[in-house]
């Protein structure tokens with residue numbers, strides 16, 4: 154029998170590199186060397202330059218409000234609530250959404266790396282960011298659910314990035330992570346290649362409830378996804394969860410696009 158040295162050598166090299174330079178001493182965003190004490194395995198520069206969603210945000214979806222919205226807010230004396238343009242015109246099935254950062258070029262590259270370069274280890278660090286973000290809200294949550302991937306896509310990638318994030322959040326909150334209740338039904342083109350209308354059409358019937366979901370009755374669910382754009386994905390999942398009897402649904406994403 155002949156050994157496949159190509160694969161063997163690569164594995165040994167990876168093993169050596171892993172031993173000499175464990176994954177958590179590189180910044181997960183720019184790849185620069187950092188020391189282990191850096192929060193979320195981000196270097197000072199990335200920590201400072203990622204667009205954290207710590208400005209005024211939409212009270213419905215959690216997106217950072219754009220400048221026009223902020224100006225309008227200043228004009229409206231006594232007005233303490235504000236919605237983004239999208240939420241003013243679109244209804245959502247979830248109660249409230251929260252996000253950690255804006256989907257800037259930096260965030261985009263980092264999340265792309267997490268999703269498409271086999272960097273499952275990043276889930277721990279990014280999940281911790283989400284956990285710290287949602288802890289601030291002091292929500293009452295019964296269970297955590299992730300937006301599911303089609304098994305074919307999941308097999309191809311080796312993991313569902315939203316599931317990795319959800320597990321970290323659930324563990325940190327001390328609640329159950331449920332991977333059974335929602336399923337991805339269709340195998341279609343990745344959503345990021347579609348426009349808003351196609352995205353909406355694609356989402357119809359894309360998700361389903363898996364079997365008996367009676368346990369969801371009146372439960373408070375925290376739904377996790379990596380990116381929030383129009384909200385169509387989390388909306389469809391929320392609609393199904395509500396249909397099954399879920400009481401309150403909160404949505405938590407790592408990054409959200411602009412209005």
Ligand SMILES: [Zn+2]
Pocket residue numbers: 180181182183184185195196197198199200
């Ligand atoms: Zn960095």
Ligand SMILES: [Zn+2]
Pocket residue numbers: 211212213214215216236237238239240241
């Ligand atoms: Zn909004």
